[in-house]
Amino acid sequence: xxxxxxxxxxxxxxxxxxxxxxxxxxxxxxxxxxxxxxxxxxxxxxxxxxxxxxxxxxxxxxxxxxxxxxxxxxxxxxxxxxxxxxxxxxxxxxxxxxxxxxxxxxxxxxxxxxxxxxxxxxxxxxxxxxxxxxxxxxxxxxxxxxxxxxxxxxxxxxxxxxxxxxxxxxxxxxxxxxxxxxxxxxxxxxxxxxxxxxxxxxxxxxxxxxxxxxxxxxxxxxxxxxxxxxxxxxxxxxxxxxxxxxxxxxxxxxxxxxxxxxxxxxxxxxxxxxxxxxxxxxxxxxxxxxxxxxxxxxxxxxxxxxxxxxxxxxxxxxxxxxxxxxxxxxxxxxxxxxxxxxxxxxxxxxxxxxxxxxxxxxxxxxxxxxxxxxxxxxxxxxxxxxxxxxxxxxxxxxxxxxxxxxxxxxxxxxxxxxxxxxxxxxxxxx
Ligand SMILES: NC(=O)c1ccc[n+]([C@@H]2O[C@H](COP(=O)([O-])OP(=O)(O)OC[C@H]3O[C@@H](n4cnc5c(N)ncnc54)[C@H](OP(=O)(O)O)[C@@H]3O)[C@@H](O)[C@H]2O)c1
Numbered sequence: 104x105x106x107x108x109x110x111x112x113x114x115x116x117x118x119x120x121x122x123x124x125x126x127x128x129x130x131x132x133x134x135x136x137x138x139x140x141x142x143x144x145x146x147x148x149x150x151x152x153x154x155x156x157x158x159x160x161x162x163x164x165x166x167x168x169x170x171x172x173x174x175x176x177x178x179x180x181x182x183x184x185x186x187x188x189x190x191x192x193x194x195x196x197x198x199x200x201x202x203x204x205x206x207x208x209x210x211x212x213x214x215x216x217x218x219x220x221x222x223x224x225x226x227x228x229x230x231x232x233x234x235x236x237x238x239x240x241x242x243x244x245x246x247x248x249x250x251x252x253x254x255x256x257x258x259x260x261x262x263x264x265x266x267x268x269x270x271x272x273x274x275x276x277x278x279x280x281x282x283x284x285x286x287x288x289x290x291x292x293x294x295x296x297x298x299x300x301x302x303x304x305x306x307x308x309x310x311x312x313x314x315x316x317x318x319x320x321x322x323x324x325x326x327x328x329x330x331x332x333x334x335x336x337x338x339x340x341x342x343x344x345x346x347x348x349x350x351x352x353x354x355x356x357x358x359x360x361x362x363x364x365x366x367x368x369x370x371x372x373x374x375x376x377x378x379x380x381x382x383x384x385x386x387x388x389x390x391x392x393x394x395x396x397x398x399x400x401x402x403x404x405x406x407x408x409x410x411x412x413x414x415x416x417x418x419x420x421x422x423x424x425x426x427x428x429x430x431x432x433x434x435x436x437x438x439x440x441x442x443x444x445x446x447x448x449x450x451x452x453x454x455x456x457x458x459x460x461x462x463x464x465x466x467x468x469x470x471x472x473x474x475x476x477x478x479x480x481x482x483x484x485x486x487x488x489x490x491x492x493x494x495x496x497x498x499x500x501x502x503x504x505x506x507x508x509x510x511x512x513x514x515x516x517x518x519x520x521x522x523x524x525x526x527x528x529x530x531x532x533x
Contacts, residue, residue, distance in 0.1 A: 120408030136423035208235035218322035221430035232418035240410025254393025265385035303332035311355030327443035363442030
């Protein structure tokens with residue numbers, strides 16, 4: 104069979120990793136793909152930068168990646184530049200318009216334009232593949248599109264951001280506070296100089312919106328994801344979680360409910376015995392629930408040159424083999440929007456940490472506010488007394504609707520004895 108010709112737009116962590124993988128593993132890949140795979144063109148901003156990989160002189164260099172997608176003599180364009188719009192979008196659109204297959208690692212692009220790009224690719228009869236966009240080296244896209252295709256999926260849950268998982272894990276292991284651990288993660292290169300995409304939950308929300316589309320056959324709907332990051336998780340919360348038998352994780356949760364699809368990203372307490380609770384450091388994990396398969400769990404490295412290149416290479420090999428699966432598992436025209444469930448309708452347990460003035464009667468006032476909203480207490484921790492100061496009062500609350508919980512919290516924050524905004528973390532029984 105003819106060699107499959109690849110053009111790579113972007114030669115950073117992922118692009119250079121891919122070039123190395125395709126060269127190091129060329130023989131086994133050719134066997135598996137049934138043909139050789141050759142990089143024929145590349146594009147990046149700085150032609151003279153040392154990228155740690157050998158790029159043969161025969162490979163065409165393009166300063167303009169969009170032009171490369173348009174003009175290079177290739178079958179597949181790999182977009183690994185990044186960003187939801189601009190040059191990355193242009194590269195993908197040009198490649199599709201020219202009838203070339205596209206492989207991308209770009210979750211931001213897919214979260215914002217996934218459905219439209221899938222339609223365009225289908226119209227042109229080309230693949231739009233993006234295994235690397237979610238959970239790096241874990242083949243969760245393939246699992247949902249292929250291995251689990253016989254199931255009705257009810258829920259997908261994941262630790263989708265390695266930076267957040269690293270920070271939360273280090274906070275637990277060291278007892279240090281968020282800001283301190285974030286600073287260290289930046290110094291070590293685990294967190295970006297501007298970490299907001301990661302720590303405010305946006306990156307995880309991009310990935311979740313892609314998983315939701317695959318799980319439920321809906322157009323990607325990033326705007327409906329409820330997003331909270333990890334900035335407010337304190338060392339105290341982590342310590343109390345431990346005492347109560349939980350771990351704190353930033354989870355993305357997509358669930359089919361009676362009132363529509365719930366999509367949310369926020370810190371969660373998960374029972375210490377739940378498999379996902381032990382996924383630590385930069386690792387990612389995804390749990391999928393299907394009506395015949397039951398629960399299946401996937402774990403692995405969510406980022407880095409090797410895992411991400413591995414995912415991109417898998418997509419390229421699929422294309423080389425002639426495997427064609429619709430981008431989001433069903434034909435783009437069949438993607439059907441369903442209503443979005445408001446987070447106010449979430450029913451579940453909650454952790455609440457209050458900072459209260461240590462005087463008689465405070466507990467009764469808090470209990471009354473909870474009772475008035477029909478919220479009942481499951482466990483309570485009130486550490487040592489300190490009459491002159493404020494003290495923490497920690498509770499877990501039985502399953503209740505989020506709207507009732509919010510009303511109870513509003514009442515509690517208005518109490519004179521409550522000196523800080525109550526900290527609430529949802530408890531997920533996984
Ligand atoms: N890094 C990961 O672990 C990881 C994991 C999963 C998904 N992803 C996704 O993969 C994509 C790439 O990430 P990355 O970490 O590899 O990024 P990166 O290291 O910052 O590399 C980006 C590359 O794009 C090139 N580039 C930027 N603007 C360009 C332009 N106008 N024309 C041509 N090339 C341009 C850069 O060129 P220069 O090198 O010359 O500056 C660089 O080579 C993103 O969508 C990211 O979200 C990354």
